[in-house]
Amino acid sequence: MSNVSLNYNIDNNSINILKNISFEVDYKETISIVGESGSGKTSLIMLIGGLEKISAGNIFFKDSEISNMTEDEISEIRRKNIGIVFQSFYLIPNYTALENVSLSLEINKLDNATKKAKEILDRFGLSNRFNNLPSQLSGGEQQRVAIARSVVMKPELILADEPTGNLDSENTENISNLLFNYIKDENASLIMVTHDNNLANLTKRKITIKDGVISENQ
Amino acid sequence: MKINDLSLYSKYAFRDLIRSYSKILSIIITLLISLFILSTILTIEDSLENELNENSKVLLGGDLEIDYNNREGDRDLIKKIENISTVSQIVEFSTMISTVEKKLNKTSFTRIKAIDQNYPLYGDVIFEPAGSLKKLNEIDNTILVNENIFKNLNLKINDIVKVQNVKFKVIGVVKVLPDIGGAFVFGDFALTGKNTLDKLELNTLGSFLNYEYKIKFDDYKNKDKKINEIKKIFKNNDKVKIRYPENSAGGIKRIIDNFSQFLSLVSISAMLIAGIGIANTLLSFINQKNSSIAVQKAIGINSGNIKTIYYLQLLISLIFISLVAYGLSFLLVPVVDKYISDGLGLNIKASFSLTNLFIVFVVGLLVIIIFSIPTVNSIDQIKASSLFRNVFQSLQFKYTKLSISLSLLLLTILVILFAFRSSIPTYSLIYFASFFVCLVVFFYVSQLIILLLRKNLIKLGISSKIAIKNITQSKSITPITVMSLGLGMTLLLTLAFVGSNFKSEIAKSIPEIAPDYFFLGIQNNQKDLFKKIINDTDKEAVTEIVPMVSAGLVKINGIDPNTYISNTNDSYWVIMNDRRVSWANTIPKDNPILEGSWWDTSQPNKLQISLDSKVAKDFGVDIGDKFTLRIYGREVEGEVVNFRLVNYQDLSINFAMLLNPQFAENIPHEYLSTIKFKNIKRFNEVNFLDKFPSVSIIKISDYLSKVTNVLNKVFIAVSIISAVTVIIGLVVISSAIIVQGKIKIFQNLVFKILGFSKKEIIMSSIIEFIISFLSIIFFSTIFAVLASKFIIENIFQLKWLFELNIFLYVTTGVGIATLALIVITNFRYLSPKVYPLVRNE
Ligand SMILES: Nc1ncnc2c1ncn2[C@@H]1O[C@H](COP(=O)(O)OP(=O)(O)O)[C@@H](O)[C@H]1O
Numbered sequence A: 001m002s003n004v005s006l007n008y009n010i011d012n013n014s015i016n017i018l019k020n021i022s023f024e025v026d027y028k029e030t031i032s033i034v035g036e037s038g039s040g041k042t043s044l045i046m047l048i049g050g051l052e053k054i055s056a057g058n059i060f061f062k063d064s065e066i067s068n069m070t071e072d073e074i075s076e077i078r079r080k081n082i083g084i085v086f087q088s089f090y091l092i093p094n095y096t097a098l099e100n101v102s103l104s105l106e107i108n109k110l111d112n113a114t115k116k117a118k119e120i121l122d123r124f125g126l127s128n129r130f131n132n133l134p135s136q137l138s139g140g141e142q143q144r145v146a147i148a149r150s151v152v153m154k155p156e157l158i159l160a161d162e163p164t165g166n167l168d169s170e171n172t173e174n175i176s177n178l179l180f181n182y183i184k185d186e187n188a189s190l191i192m193v194t195h196d197n198n199l200a201n202l203t204k205r206k207i208t209i210k211d212g213v214i215s216e217n218q
Numbered sequence B: 001m002k003i004n005d006l007s008l009y010s011k012y013a014f015r016d017l018i019r020s021y022s023k024i025l026s027i028i029i030t031l032l033i034s035l036f037i038l039s040t041i042l043t044i045e046d047s048l049e050n051e052l053n054e055n056s057k058v059l060l061g062g063d064l065e066i067d068y069n070n071r072e073g074d075r076d077l078i079k080k081i082e083n084i085s086t087v088s089q090i091v092e093f094s095t096m097i098s099t100v101e102k103k104l105n106k107t108s109f110t111r112i113k114a115i116d117q118n119y120p121l122y123g124d125v126i127f128e129p130a131g132s133l134k135k136l137n138e139i140d141n142t143i144l145v146n147e148n149i150f151k152n153l154n155l156k157i158n159d160i161v162k163v164q165n166v167k168f169k170v171i172g173v174v175k176v177l178p179d180i181g182g183a184f185v186f187g188d189f190a191l192t193g194k195n196t197l198d199k200l201e202l203n204t205l206g207s208f209l210n211y212e213y214k215i216k217f218d219d220y221k222n223k224d225k226k227i228n229e230i231k232k233i234f235k236n237n238d239k240v241k242i243r244y245p246e247n248s249a250g251g252i253k254r255i256i257d258n259f260s261q262f263l264s265l266v267s268i269s270a271m272l273i274a275g276i277g278i279a280n281t282l283l284s285f286i287n288q289k290n291s292s293i294a295v296q297k298a299i300g301i302n303s304g305n306i307k308t309i310y311y312l313q314l315l316i317s318l319i320f321i322s323l324v325a326y327g328l329s330f331l332l333v334p335v336v337d338k339y340i341s342d343g344l345g346l347n348i349k350a351s352f353s354l355t356n357l358f359i360v361f362v363v364g365l366l367v368i369i370i371f372s373i374p375t376v377n378s379i380d381q382i383k384a385s386s387l388f389r390n391v392f393q394s395l396q397f398k399y400t401k402l403s404i405s406l407s408l409l410l411l412t413i414l415v416i417l418f419a420f421r422s423s424i425p426t427y428s429l430i431y432f433a434s435f436f437v438c439l440v441v442f443f444y445v446s447q448l449i450i451l452l453l454r455k456n457l458i459k460l461g462i463s464s465k466i467a468i469k470n471i472t473q474s475k476s477i478t479p480i481t482v483m484s485l486g487l488g489m490t491l492l493l494t495l496a497f498v499g500s501n502f503k504s505e506i507a508k509s510i511p512e513i514a515p516d517y518f519f520l521g522i523q524n525n526q527k528d529l530f531k532k533i534i535n536d537t538d539k540e541a542v543t544e545i546v547p548m549v550s551a552g553l554v555k556i557n558g559i560d561p562n563t564y565i566s567n568t569n570d571s572y573w574v575i576m577n578d579r580r581v582s583w584a585n586t587i588p589k590d591n592p593i594l595e596g597s598w599w600d601t602s603q604p605n606k607l608q609i610s611l612d613s614k615v616a617k618d619f620g621v622d623i624g625d626k627f628t629l630r631i632y633g634r635e636v637e638g639e640v641v642n643f644r645l646v647n648y649q650d651l652s653i654n655f656a657m658l659l660n661p662q663f664a665e666n667i668p669h670e671y672l673s674t675i676k677f678k679n680i681k682r683f684n685e686v687n688f689l690d691k692f693p694s695v696s697i698i699k700i701s702d703y704l705s706k707v708t709n710v711l712n713k714v715f716i717a718v719s720i721i722s723a724v725t726v727i728i729g730l731v732v733i734s735s736a737i738i739v740q741g742k743i744k745i746f747q748n749l750v751f752k753i754l755g756f757s758k759k760e761i762i763m764s765s766i767i768e769f770i771i772s773f774l775s776i777i778f779f780s781t782i783f784a785v786l787a788s789k790f791i792i793e794n795i796f797q798l799k800w801l802f803e804l805n806i807f808l809y810v811t812t813g814v815g816i817a818t819l820a821l822i823v824i825t826n827f828r829y830l831s832p833k834v835y836p837l838v839r840n841e
């Protein structure tokens, strides 16, 4: 992405949230984004996922520029290539663990959706939780299901916004192991926002954001 | 969208629906009720029409009917017909049947059918005991009476009764006649053999004598040829009417048409009110799914496909609901059958009709689409990015130019579908227009309440303050309450006002103006004796006695009016058959002249006619126009010289046409009399009939009680059906409260923490209810008064009065039901146990 800016309009005042952000993510690269609360980390990740329209600049995903695509076109790219993990898990409450995971596969019309979903849940240690609803799962389990959902399509890029923010330390370790093992095995890229230094240190690169600009990139 | 996409999304829709149908239960219930009403109407209308069509020959009594009116058929011509078919001669007349034993002293004005051996050509007479029908023509002076006479006159089989002054043996009871075709609905009837006629003194006018010849073809091979032959035989005989099975039940069909038109309007009202609830419930449903939808978007399902899933859910529900609603309607057919077969002698059977099922489905679909477009469109507002921020804005109805035009277009289709299915589209269109005006007004009323209460005009107790907060908050249920209940209430009140005005107008006229008796068929030579006997019975009796002849209006200004006045004209009855006309020297007291002048006595040999002003208006007749009347087969031309205001409803003697006496006195005539006794007990009907066997007596109170009885049945049916709109309104309100539930729980929790008692919170709900309800009553009463006044005064031409009783019954009834519902629904949110609910979905 190059020279990306994001403005929010509040009561006709334009507030500049992100200013001239430029960086690149390589294949199989892992990046953590750190910074104070309110600095613009989440905003940045939303831009990369095509969930927010940029105010200036360009964002490229592989060779296509997503910054001027229609919502449906971005949907299409996101569906196939980007997996997103949220701080608050966000599983669909009236779907079972298995259904939550197979949803992505089904809408991409992949064969054996259920089988593949079972495999990935199995891999994440949830083989006896297939038919539980999210309300019947612990926080750690819910996040594992959520990660399973975001990776089941074998996306090339995984975006995670404080994936362990709502979890205790034991679960945090659990989740981070799972996530990084997966990325290593499947050769995916990861961009992860986190407050947790241990977690940030696991990534190859660390970008620090301060007041909407990149203050460190190492 | 591709087919396999569709099947995938259908699968999701199914799954979502099965797991969360309880959240849209109110949509399902309201749709089910209103589609059930619609299905019932369609099914019953269909069954009735089938019954009428299948039995049209039975109802007519033959393949053809030759109606000779009040004279006997030409024997030579009848002979000719008998050569090619079976003929059954039926003579109907009205006369008195009375008990022989003086101490019983009961009489009954009865329509008697004198039948021959061939009767009935089609269908069955249901009677007891077996064999008695055949005996009528084998044994002289035998009679079968209907159940009502049998009961009222306290008869047993083989008792003797008098018909006029001839004794008859009651050999049985007749329950159902096949060929009712519309008559015999109210009155008593009896069957006798065909030679009865020779024994009685029947007068053409007073007895309403009617000769009919029913014809049955023995084989159908040359049916059309035979019909043409018969037509030819009567070609030049314009006093004879030939009737065919197709129009045998015209009267009943018209009543059914009108009634079902009215009912369809009620059902569509119910559906539109349900629609308000559908929009609201659906919005809250989608609001609850807010985060799930955001997740779906994050995964990459686009907005259009998500909307498809929701539309599919509605579609699946609708298919299910339509099937159930249509199926349930079959359960109601036997009930209705019982209700109407008492009066009409029809037996209806439900039959499946794919068209009707389709209509039910399409109407449901239109309503759903109209009301769900802005709601489902609100899915566009949901952003996947909200998943990062953990804030979900609550959705609003999303109106775009396109969706509004689409909704309006579909609404128009719906209105047109209903309006033009009915026999009088104008009425339906007026109805729809009023409906939407009311809807808009009620919406603004709710906004006005909110606006006024925001102004904090008065200092209030704490419960009232909470109530006002509830009403004025942005998620207030006030607009929905006011609109849905307001519309239902307006409809119910209007019908209640119309019904009660109608009934009380009829009931009122009994003691005040109406006479006690009508006497029909007093002959010229009996007139003086009649007057004397009445005078001897009661010196203070008010007697009115007028001459009467039968006249047909055959031409207006030289043209047959049947060629340009249709049978939907309000005054069609004037040209339909021969009318009874009379004459008077002076202007009748209650018939003021509106235009023209009373008789020109300088021209005694010229026929002058005084016409009912309404008939004149309906037919477009002016003073000076020429009427040709046929009196005793002779055509006479006369001039219309004045218009009178005639009020038929006062039940005194009223005629559409009066003639100038100088001209008319020379015509052979009978007399009609009305009498109001000072002391009615002095009059003994049986004694009277001894002296005047051929005179018919109609006791007004008996007649009116029969009419009132029928009206009551109709009134009850109509009220029950229209109460459905209120019920739908209540379901809509309770679902709105449930939708508001989460807010309520938080609010009540806060209140509880702040130390309010349950009582104060309940009190606030009640105050909230009272404020909305008073405004609903106020406006729906205004609408109902206007609408019912219009209907009563313009359509029924009666005097309208505000019926306080009915007003109080309806408003308190609906009020209590609504209040109970509100308290019960709110009660669920009072208990602290519900707190955990807040955390889950
Ligand atoms: N919809 C919005 N409108 C206006 N300002 C917003 C909006 N969303 C976020 N912000 C502001 O943008 C800034 C960056 O937010 P965010 O990206 O969530 O920060 P971080 O994730 O680093 O805590 C904050 O100051 C926040 O208040």
Ligand SMILES: [Mg+2]
Pocket: A041, A042, A043, A161
């Ligand atoms: Mg953040």
